[in-house]
Amino acid sequence: MTEQELSNPPTDPDTHTDDPLLDDLTPPQREAVTHVDGPMLVIAGPGSGKTRVITRRVAHLVTRVGIPPWQVLAITFTNKAAGEMHQRTAELVTERQARALTVCTFHSLCARILRQYAERLGLPPGYSIYDTSDQKRAIKQALNDLEINTKNFPPGGVLSSISNAKNELIDAEAYAELAGDFYSRTIAKIYTKYTQILDRNNALDFDDLLLKTVSLLREHPDVLKELQDRYQYVMIDEYQDTNHAQFMIANALAGRHKNLCATGDPDQSIYGWRGANIKNILDFESHNPDAKVVRLEQNYRSTKCILALADALIKNNAKRKHKDLWTDNDRGEPVQTVTCRDERHEANWVVEEFRRLHDDDNLPWGQMAVFYRINSLSRVMEDALRDAGIPYQIARGTAFYERAEIKNAVAYLRCVVNPADEVSLMRIINTPTRGISDKTVKAMQAYALANNVQIDTLLGDPLKLTVVNTRAQTALAKFGKLLDTWRHAAGFGTEETTVVDDPITSLSLRGFVEDMLRQSGLEDACRNDKSDPDHERLANLGELVSSAQQFEQDFELELELDGGDHTPSLSEKLLAFLERISLVSDVDAVDPDQGAVTLMTLHAAKGLEYPTVAMIGVEDGLLPHERANADQQELEEERRLCFVGVTRAMKKLYLTHARYRTVFGQSNVTIPSRFFREMPEDCITEIDACDDDTGELADSLSQRSLAGREAMLYPSGSLVRHPQFGLGRVIDIHPTGSHTRARIAFNTSGTKTLILQYARLERVE
DNA sequence: AGGTTCGAGTTTTTT
DNA sequence: ACTCGAACCT
Numbered sequence: 105m106t107e108q109e110l111s112n113p114p115t116d117p118d119t120h121t122d123d124p125l126l127d128d129l130t131p132p133q134r135e136a137v138t139h140v141d142g143p144m145l146v147i148a149g150p151g152s153g154k155t156r157v158i159t160r161r162v163a164h165l166v167t168r169v170g171i172p173p174w175q176v177l178a179i180t181f182t183n184k185a186a187g188e189m190h191q192r193t194a195e196l197v198t199e200r201q202a203r204a205l206t207v208c209t210f211h212s213l214c215a216r217i218l219r220q221y222a223e224r225l226g227l228p229p230g231y232s233i234y235d236t237s238d239q240k241r242a243i244k245q246a247l248n249d250l251e252i253n254t255k256n257f258p259p260g261g262v263l264s265s266i267s268n269a270k271n272e273l274i275d276a277e278a279y280a281e282l283a284g285d286f287y288s289r290t291i292a293k294i295y296t297k298y299t300q301i302l303d304r305n306n307a308l309d310f311d312d313l314l315l316k317t318v319s320l321l322r323e324h325p326d327v328l329k330e331l332q333d334r335y336q337y338v339m340i341d342e343y344q345d346t347n348h349a350q351f352m353i354a355n356a357l358a359g360r361h362k363n364l365c366a367t368g369d370p371d372q373s374i375y376g377w378r379g380a381n382i383k384n385i386l387d388f389e390s391h392n393p394d395a396k397v398v399r400l401e402q403n404y405r406s407t408k409c410i411l412a413l414a415d416a417l418i419k420n421n422a423k424r425k426h427k428d429l430w431t432d433n434d435r436g437e438p439v440q441t442v443t444c445r446d447e448r449h450e451a452n453w454v455v456e457e458f459r460r461l462h463d464d465d466n467l468p469w470g471q472m473a474v475f476y477r478i479n480s481l482s483r484v485m486e487d488a489l490r491d492a493g494i495p496y497q498i499a500r501g502t503a504f505y506e507r508a509e510i511k512n513a514v515a516y517l518r519c520v521v522n523p524a525d526e527v528s529l530m531r532i533i534n535t536p537t538r539g540i541s542d543k544t545v546k547a548m549q550a551y552a553l554a555n556n557v558q559i560d561t562l563l564g565d566p567l568k569l570t571v572v573n574t575r576a577q578t579a580l581a582k583f584g585k586l587l588d589t590w591r592h593a594a595g596f597g598t599e600e601t602t603v604v605d606d607p608i609t610s611l612s613l614r615g616f617v618e619d620m621l622r623q624s625g626l627e628d629a630c631r632n633d634k635s636d637p638d639h640e641r642l643a644n645l646g647e648l649v650s651s652a653q654q655f656e657q658d659f660e661l662e663l664e665l666d667g668g669d670h671t672p673s674l675s676e677k678l679l680a681f682l683e684r685i686s687l688v689s690d691v692d693a694v695d696p697d698q699g700a701v702t703l704m705t706l707h708a709a710k711g712l713e714y715p716t717v718a719m720i721g722v723e724d725g726l727l728p729h730e731r732a733n734a735d736q737q738e739l740e741e742e743r744r745l746c747f748v749g750v751t752r753a754m755k756k757l758y759l760t761h762a763r764y765r766t767v768f769g770q771s772n773v774t775i776p777s778r779f780f781r782e783m784p785e786d787c788i789t790e791i792d793a794c795d796d797d798t799g800e801l802a803d804s805l806s807q808r809s810l811a812g813r814e815a816m817l818y819p820s821g822s823l824v825r826h827p828q829f830g831l832g833r834v835i836d837i838h839p840t841g842s843h844t845r846a847r848i849a850f851n852t853s854g855t856k857t858l859i860l861q862y863a864r865l866e867r868v869e
Numbered sequence: 870a871g872g873t874t875c876g877a878g879t880t881t882t883t884t
Numbered sequence: 885a886c887t888c889g890a891a892c893c894t
Contacts (some may be wrong), residue, residue, distance in 0.1 A: 378883060609870090741882095768879080
């Protein structure tokens with residue numbers, strides 16, 4: 105469900121044109137769409153047709169004004185949003201034009217630019233992109249090297265201090281100069297060390313992608329000019345959530361031709377905690393005195409009730425520019441605020457209500473969504489939905505890549521591509537166990553530090569490690585050989601054997617990943633893992649192979665469509681695959697056509713819309729979150745978060761809270777959110793679900809049907825289709841833990857155990 | 870060397 | 885309640 109999919113602003117007869125790109129737009133929308141040169145700010149309230157305006161403007165620039173499509177750059181907040189925007193623009197222009205557009209996130213744009221200009225920055229091409237857990241490992245390493253206690257400086261906290269500094273473009277040196285107190289002086293030391301570790305590992309963290317791009321643009325005027333001329337029309341969506349580094353990049357790119365179009369809504373700024381600066385959008389006009397400003401205030405999405413509630417809520421923010429939110433839509437039903445006993449009751453109440461909507465009102469599952477402030481609330485909701493046999497999906501695209509077995513597999517791939525990546529190497533050097541002990545590893549690190557060599561050189565020459573015994577040396581050498589074999593196969597030759605891999609004879613990406621999983625012993629380790637009798641982990645590795653294959657196909661198709669006769673080599677495909685894996689976001693996993701109830705955090709819900717929305721856990725301490733209670737600014741951000749959630753709903757909205765909530769296995773009394781008191785009574789129906797016993801009934805019902813109505817969707821013997829493995833027949837299916845596994849005999853690929861949540865199975869009748 | 874147990878910290882939100 | 889790491893045992 106994307107913005108504006110279901111809404112159609114009425115035609116205004118006075119300003120009718122014959123241009124199909126324009127004639128169904130309101131005057132302000134049209135004003136924004138037809139603006140060509142010079143800066144423009146579009147302040148777009150929720151559901152005001154912002155996405156429509158952006159896609160139409162791109163189409164207008166390309167097909168009416170005659171701007172070459174490759175000069176247009178559109179930056180979105182997630183890959184998912186980029187994909188959708190690209191898709192919707194493609195419907196308005198030719199296929200060739202659509203392909204020439206650049207639509208992506210800041211991070212993937214930066215990764216692309218950095219790869220292109222790597223040698224100008226002295227950046228070796230196989231650089232790793234570290235995610236939060238890799239970053240934490242690097243921080244721990246830094247703390248260890250500096251002999252600082254992790255008790256006083258928890259890696260997470262240190263990381264966020266460093267991240268905040270990076271987002272403000274403050275490097276370690278500058279940080280040290282600013283540091284006054286003991287805490288910041290220590291952070292400065294860790295920051296310096298952390299930077300050294302990343303450099304040594306040839307790794308960038310998320311912030312570095314932006315940071316390095318800023319320095320590239322600053323220090324290489326010729327590169328800047330090249331990029332400015334390449335991207336003459338720059339559009340940034342969700343401008344209220346840009347941080348300082350992103351602001352610098354946007355303004356540097358648009359600095360020459362001045363065609364910067366920013367769209368967003370200050371009331372939906374919800375990423376302040378990660379360095380987003382709401383001032384970027386508020387001060388747009390003073391940064392660009394000649395800017396055209398368009399305000400889109402009419403809402404086409406929600407009922408009057410929902411919008412009135414949202415408006416009343418957001419008016420409580422003191423630091424806010426006034427906006428008139430209005431709609432011609434029906435008044436609709438009142439918003440229901442529901443009091444439940446505990447989180448289980450709450451989940452069951454929502455499930456019962458959703459089932460009623462589905463069965464009685466014929467509302468498809470895909471048009472319902474559940475939002476929550478923190479991820480941990482998804483658990484109960486999931487259990488209730490699964491027990492009720494209702495199909496659901498969770499917007500956690502990164503969850504798959506956070507699994508230990510997948511992280512290990514990815515670490516192997518990174519080590520192949522980037523020999524300097526010590527964080528990844530340490531992860532896998534003895535996983536699965538191969539006779540390399542902690543002691544041996546410590547000795548390696550000590551030697552590498554003392555002799556200032558890259559740690560992986562020791563794998564080629566373990567005899568240097570005189571302190572470890574022969575057995576360990578042999579194990580190291582063997583492991584080194586294995587890595588070398590893969591590097592060779594993938595086309596990352598060692599210096600003297602720079603292998604130009606021949607795309608005809610070289611392995612496919614899928615084949616490479618499969619070989620690596622087998623030869624590394626990861627596959628066998630999962631197969632023999634007694635703690636995982638259902639081979640869930642093995643199935644996950646299988647999913648990684650499919651995703652590699654899927655990526656390979658898409659990547660080759662993309663290049664083919666680009667017109668070049670260039671067939672990508674295995675090494676190119678591997679680099680691109682790793683980059684993709686690093687930059688997936690949670691909402692990227694949401695498939696609106698899947699016909700399933702969607703669960704996500706309020707942050708992930710930004711930019712989406714659903715006919716029916718339930719927001720759960722609307723309690724003080726959760727929304728607003730307790731960590732934001734003290735600070736007025738943060739409280740206002742929590743209110744904006746609530747505003748974002750409420751304004752996603754088109755027709756029906758439920759706000760639920762539980763009297764007791766179990767945290768860490770302890771049941772605690774809760775207080776309803778203070779935001780309830782800010783909502784107008786005439787928009788609300790209060791329901792006390794504790795009065796009736798539907799919840800209790802649901803409790804007992806769900807217990808009985810626990811063995812899974814989900815399994816009924818794919819009964820044994822039914823014919824299914826898998827995107828990679830093709831047609832197959834279900835042998836058996838069981839719900840286990842948080843997943844449902846199915847054994848499926850495929851016609852061409854043999855029998856595989858798949859997890860329904862990851863395998864995109866399709867029932868074939 | 871490798872597996873097991875016990876304790877601590879964990880949960881805010883994410884590219 | 886659950887996961888991760890460190891000490892401890894085989």
